[in-house]
Amino acid sequence: MRSALRLSMRSAAPGVRVLEVAGQADFETGSLLRAGLVQALAELPEPDALVADCSGLEFCSAACLNELLRARKAAMLRGIAFRLTGVGRQMALVLRLTETDTVFDVGPAREPCTPPARATRWYGTASGPRGPTVPGCPSGETTSVPS
Template structure:
């Protein structure tokens, strides 16, 4: 399910798709995650937690950019999911996005997986 797009002109800057896979909601942002597009990711993540699916995987394989606003969205949703007994796993981060997590130390608070398949196996094994 497509949860929205934001862009300037004809160029889409962020698209977010959501699906359920096993016991996890898989949220897949594609494009640029920044202060202009962060709400497009925040809304489906929060909706998943509120609807009783606090087990989330963010498939970052098509995420081309993430700034501090995007990072804060992920950190706040992680706290909400954990408060509900869930978790947020990240999968398939591109080097430019992984670098943001490395520089800020945020990689230490997330379960990070090389692929979506690894993240699904880890989350469904819990």
């Protein structure tokens, strides 16, 4: 039996919003994922960082990846750090095959790090290919994707 996409939003550390993504993220559920990501970025107060917790995600299709890329771009344009956590084997394979594992800030499945004060937010001028990262996290964590 197919598992529907389930989204849940919560606050973590001050300034960090977490969108928990669970179930199947594919073409049929892409619009729901898009709506959840848009809401997570738009809800006030605006976060300093948005973390997409994918630890409950059973399947990630190209449509899911497209929505995550779209959300990452929207976050970057607004100076909001965007991070994926809890990436499982199937999603890690999709990221690796599409070479987007070099684009996303990917961290372990745990509570995200605390972002800096708003005055020191990243605004798209000097972060390299990954875009803004969640400050305070060791850099080694941002590249770990399960094999």
